[in-house]
Amino acid sequence: MSPRKRAASALLAGALTALSLTACGSDGGSGGSPDEVLAAAKKTLDDTSGVHLTLNTDDLPDGVTGVEAAEGTGTHAPAFDGSITVTLSGQAFDVPVVAVDDKVYVQLPLTPGWQDVDPAEYGAPDPAHLFDPDNGFSSLLGETTDLQEGDTVRGGQDNKEVLTEYTGTVAGDVVQNFIPTASGDFDATYKIADGDELREAELTGVFYENAPAMTYTVTFDDYGTEKDITAP
Numbered sequence: 001m002s003p004r005k006r007a008a009s010a011l012l013a014g015a016l017t018a019l020s021l022t023a024c025g026s027d028g029g030s031g032g033s034p035d036e037v038l039a040a041a042k043k044t045l046d047d048t049s050g051v052h053l054t055l056n057t058d059d060l061p062d063g064v065t066g067v068e069a070a071e072g073t074g075t076h077a078p079a080f081d082g083s084i085t086v087t088l089s090g091q092a093f094d095v096p097v098v099a100v101d102d103k104v105y106v107q108l109p110l111t112p113g114w115q116d117v118d119p120a121e122y123g124a125p126d127p128a129h130l131f132d133p134d135n136g137f138s139s140l141l142g143e144t145t146d147l148q149e150g151d152t153v154r155g156g157q158d159n160k161e162v163l164t165e166y167t168g169t170v171a172g173d174v175v176q177n178f179i180p181t182a183s184g185d186f187d188a189t190y191k192i193a194d195g196d197e198l199r200e201a202e203l204t205g206v207f208y209e210n211a212p213a214m215t216y217t218v219t220f221d222d223y224g225t226e227k228d229i230t231a232p
Contacts, residue, residue, distance in 0.1 A: 034147035034166050040196040042141040046133040050075035050225035053082075055218045060087055061211040068092060073222075078128040079229035099128035100229050114232045125178065135177060137218075141198070144168035144188050155191055156199055157221065163191040163199055170203065181209045197223055 032040070045051070055070040065088050072082015079100040086093050096107040098114075104126055105114045119126055130136045150165035167189050175182040186205035193199045197220070204215040 034149050034168075037149075037164075037166060037192060037196075038141040038144060038147065038190065041190070041192055041198045042133075042138045044196040044223070045138040045141075045198055045220070046076075048076075048223045048225075050222075050227055051220050052222040052225060053218060053220050055084075055216060057214060057216050059214045061208065061214060064208050064211050065089075066208055072097070073225055073227050073229070074128070074131050075225070075227055075229060076131050077229065078131045079227075080127045080130070081227065081229045097127065098229065098232050099126055100231055102126065102128075103231065104128075105232050130178065137178070137201075138198075139177075140170055140174065140188070140201070141190070143174045144170050144190075150189075153191065156193060161193050161199065163193050166190045166192065172205070175203070175205070175207075179207050182207050183209075195223075 050073055052073050053071070055067070057068060060066050060068055066086070068085045068087055070082060070084040072080055074080045074082075077100065079098075081098050081100075083094055083096045086095055093109045095109070098105045104117055104119050106117055107114055131138075133139070145168055147166055147168040150167055152162050152164050155161055155163040167187070170186045170188050172182050172184045172186065175186055183206050186203050188204075189200075189202040190198060191200040199220060201218045201220075202215060203218075204213060206213050207216070208214075
């Protein structure tokens with residue numbers, strides 16, 4: 001394989017892995033135990049037609065091919081339309097991604113046009129399926145243990161919302177459903193808004209092999225989004 005193709009393949013692997021974290025409610029106001037609150041948040045996320053999400057990290061380990069940021073819209077079609085920022089050899093690249101009808105399309109740097117790829121070849125899932133109620137991102141809410149209710153904080157758009165924090169632990173084998181290289185337990189912090197909406201999820205642990213622990217933060221807004229996502 002040529003150096004150019006190796007670089008593109010590494011970039012693709014990092015891109016699809018990132019979407020494992022970003023695929024997509026809770027209850028800061030209706031009360032209940034932490035388990036009940038997260039169950040309500042999961043139901044809201046599973047029932048919505050679509051959401052807008054962002055992902056970012058400030059501590060991607062040096063030398064790791066991985067994701068610094070992501071942004072896009074996911075629906076329960078299922079489908080995903082967005083872009084991610086991947087770091088390769090210290091340089092950041094933006095990678096547009098569309099996933100729909102069991103196909104994943106990407107626009108890789110150094111290659112022309114859209115490419116239809118099989119994410120399984122890179123050890124990553126179809127990002128559209130990350131909105132699956134059983135195996136998608138919302139399933140983490142049901143797999144978090146040692147849950148505790150924390151403080152109320154300001155958050156959401158322009159910090160106008162009052163959110164309730166919940167903390168717990170997610171086992172590495174659960175996170176591996178999204179990030180195959182994840183290992184060990186992960187510390188999780190969820191911020192829940194009124195209306196049973198998960199507004200923010202923060203996961204800290206070892207995402208990449210032979211790298212130190214790091215933190216990804218994922219935000220969710222625009223619940224009820226309806227978007228007709230089609231193949232490019």
